[in-house]
Amino acid sequence: MSRYIVQRLLHTVLVLFGVSLLTFALIHLTPGDPVLVMLGQDATPSELERLRHLLGLDQPLYVQYLQYISRLATGQMGDSIFQHQPVTKLIGDRFPATVELTLAAMLIAIVVGMLTGIISAVVPYSIFDVTAMLLALAGVAMPVFWMGMLAILLFSLQLGWLPSFGRGEPIVSAVQYWIRSGDASDILDALRHLILPAVTLGAFSAALISRLVRSALLEVLNQDYVRTARAKGLGQAPVIGRHALPNAMIPVVTVIGLQVGTLLGGAVLAETIFAWPGIGRLLIQAISQRDYPLVQGIVMLTALAVSLINLVVDLLYGVINPRVRYG
């Protein structure tokens, strides 16, 4: 097991090195002079020179990269060109909102996906199964932004039940306030703002997880050891819960891990539609201002988050799958 962990850690370090190279290279993909693109045609030569120097673009490439990676190592990503603040601070202000949205979407995806998948596999070809799988098929093909739009149309504009944009108090501080004062109205308000974006964002992953759980469980339910468990008189619940599900979960855990990237990417779209103040909207804003250091920082952060979560998932995989643990 420890050899597996060391191997996996080394692999992550290697991937992160590649990630840093790629994000570094990004700015050099600009057609023409990146500084000119950022400041526009009206910029004076001295302004151009100043920014070029500020970004280190007047240095040889390898020096630029060394500077970039040594700054990264100390947790710095340079300054935003237009907001004149450190990129890390801008991202730090917005990241909690994205984490909240992504976690809520993940929670919905796992709970809904697992439950429907399990029920579908237990009663295959029933009305429930057919309905759930049709919905899952639709969920996988549904563009996030269209679904968000339809949700706003129905629940905000037509029915007036939920707000169509913005975020309430951060959930964490709303809960803290409730503990201190006993007043839960902030939590309610936060949840009312959260529910549409989170469901919209989580729908695709829920559909995917549901389909996967169903097929993995169906396959396991045909195995000899499940028949043995049934033959010795175990009821449905322990057969599914103790014998079938743990084995069916092995591919599911991998896919759930992969959903983190999908959700972070989808968050850009969900945040745009619902005006959710996270890093997705910050990214779009940074792009429209051609604020490349900020773009670079956000892209780097998402790749870092995905790599670290995949690392955790792979280690978890070792825990639930003995073949990996002892392999």
Add this chain to the structure above:
Amino acid sequence: MVETATIGALRAPARPAASNTARAWARLRRNRAALAGLVIVATLVFAAIFAPFLAPHNPYLVSLDTRLLPPGGEHVLGTDELGRDILSRLIYGARVALWVGMVTVFLSGLIGISGGLVAGYLGGYWDAIIMRLVDVFLAFPVIILAIAIVAVRGPGLTNVLIALALVYWTSYARVARGTVLLLREEEYTWAARTLGASPVRIMLRHLLPNALAPMIVLASLGMGNAILAEAALSFLGLGIQPPEASWGSMLNFGMQFLRDASFLSTFPGLAIFVTVLGFNLLGDGLRDALDPRMRT
């Protein structure tokens, strides 16, 4: 149903009389979901090819007298904020969607399959370098990497295609490599090697044709993914630029009129949804028909 058909297919004795293609087609024809997908895709291709004959109006004709007309009457699906016929724009949008899908699949397939062949067949350093590169690309959320590439290169069709090709090549590389690792030890590969065939010849003449089945499945699912991603980029204003009719950008502009004229965004969204659904259904069906063991 799929499960029983799959088991049946595995148990069925190999009939040398029928070719693999014929047997795959027979399996596909029995799969109603896949047929539905095929019908959707065929309709889309038809609409794209014959767009000038099918579209009732000029999709680019701006007419401020007919702004925001609701569906019905002369404009079946209504008109947009510039008075352009929405149905006609949707039909022309099929061209954009299909073109983006095909070019993305071709380019990402070309990069990915070449990489996968080399990694799988040559192994060693080649394998290590190519597969670590795959891992690096996979660390980025698809949409965010595509957004970043388009952001620095600038919006527009060409840059969208470059971005999507760079984002989607990894799955082809992985599957191609995996298939080649299996085929590399087949007798016919050994035979070719013994006869003195060069690695390039073995890869292109012996390995590639036998690795095509999973690639076709990936390509069908890849069409749906590419169309979805292009729509997302265009929705964010980073993709296809007006006046070109892209479903994603139509939806984006329609959002401003959500309260009073929701049909502006509802119909383009529906077009994206049905198209992606079609390619997904077809891809799932092809997977079951071509290689029953490849179910994920």
